[in-house]
Amino acid sequence: MAEFPQLGDLARIAVLLNPTSGVPDAGDSGLGGPLSWPADEPWPQCAVGHWIHHRDPLSAAERREWQDMDEAREARARNGTGEHNVVTHEEAAAQKRIMNGASGLDLITWERISTRPDPCTDPVAMVPVMQLRAVDVPRAFEGRDADLLQVLWCPNDHDREDVAGGNPYGGPRLELRWRRGAEQGLTTAAPPQPRRARDGYIPQPCTLSPVEAWDFPEHDDLPDDLRDAVMEWCEDQDWDYHDDFACLGGWKVGGWPSWHLTDLQPITCSGTDCGRRMRLFLTVNSGGDPSLNVGRFGELRVFVCPDASGHPIALNIQ
Ligand SMILES: [Zn+2]
Ligand SMILES: [Zn+2]
Structure with a gap:
């Protein structure tokens, strides 16, 4: 793709997380494992309404x-x-x-x-989805005063209005907790069991093998003239732009989001007076060793504001 320097300018480095079955230590990066948790901080609970699926x-x-x-x-x-x-x-x-x-x-x-x-309105304990240490995935922490990130979610379906970003998505509600680990007196937390969880929403424990890779935007995300030129070039070379170059699949931090189910849906920040286009921060994938099923065996993507870490996240499913 050296023919297209403009495309090179759009390239982002994604961190492919490559989850593999195995229980991470509480202080390590991993999925679905125990977390290092401040002894004096209550465990997060989800207190909105839930939908249950009866078979x-x-x-x-x-x-x-x-x-x-x-x-x-x-x-x-x-x-x-x-x-x-x-x-x-x-x-x-x-x-x-x-x-x-x-x-x-x-x-x-x-x-x-x-x-x-769900007729029961008691809160549901959130479950650990992912923990990242800055030493393992420094790129996830750029611009943040933190060295530990914890991702938790409520493993149930919700009203769309209750899920971050208000996108047409009613799956797990998700929270990011950024920490300075050394300062918070963290201990190993045995997470409480959620009183209710939907099948496919509890990640199986995995360790991670992060690898950085260049990622290119979906063709919908390219400027018109560049898109036409790139598509033509790919056709001549017998490449498939999406499959061969763009939107790396699997669990990843950063990179470009794929829009394979819907057309491009630019996601803008709902922070006060912001409205900036949000950037892909994390992709949670279905299947594989973590054994999740989000959407219809799809991808849940977490978007963050490029501007301010205090602005709310937004979720999108493909
Ligand atoms: Zn919930
Ligand atoms: Zn914002």
């Missing part, structure tokens, strides 16, 4: 009926007697009866999924 298996007869309807629809399409996806009034009524008010059907496990507010 209820279809009976064998209901499952058979559903599959028969699918097969009948496919047969109509094959025989040219109807559109593949057209459901008859009778089928629609049968499906409504089988769904019984549920909001979704898991066709792998054949379970109805209903979502409803």
Whole structure:
């Protein structure tokens, strides 16, 4: 990509965290492990409302009926007697009866999924997602008066209005705690168990092997003239710009966010009189050894204001 010096100016260094199963020590960088915690600081709790997801298996007869309807629809399409996806009034009524008010059907496990507010309004203890030491990932601490970062979240779904940034995202509420470790008399904290947690929102403990790498913006994030030239060049060279150059995948600090599910959504800071375009700070990925499932097996991205560390974070899911 040496042909495009303008692209070089946009390159950012991302720190790929490369999580691997293993319990980190309380003072070390890692995911899902114990944290070094100030003895006199209360453990964070999430006190807003939560959504719970109830799963209820279809009976064998209901499952058979559903599959028969699918097969009948496919047969109509094959025989040219109807559109593949057209459901008859009778089928629609049968499906409504089988769904019984549920909001979704898991066709792998054949379970109805209903979502409803948690009747219990007691707070939920947040869980450790990540701890970073400045000695391991100095880049995460640039411009910050801190040498330890802790990321915690409430492992449940929430009202969208209750989640930082107000994006169309209703997953875990997340907090960053920046510390000067040496000054705070930290001890090993055994985190309290959350009274409720959704499957896929509890990270399995991992150690990290941080590696720095150049990261390039999504094509939507490029200036128009540069984007056209780069896309043309990639096509000539048989490269795929997104897959081969841009938006490195996996857990990372910094770098560029991918917009593979939605078009580019510039995220602006909600801090008082700010409105600046926010920068990607952290990408939390689904799957792998941490075994999380955010969004629909997607990425949760934490954006921070480039201006002031006191401004609120914003979350975005892809
Ligand atoms: Zn919560
Ligand atoms: Zn700001």
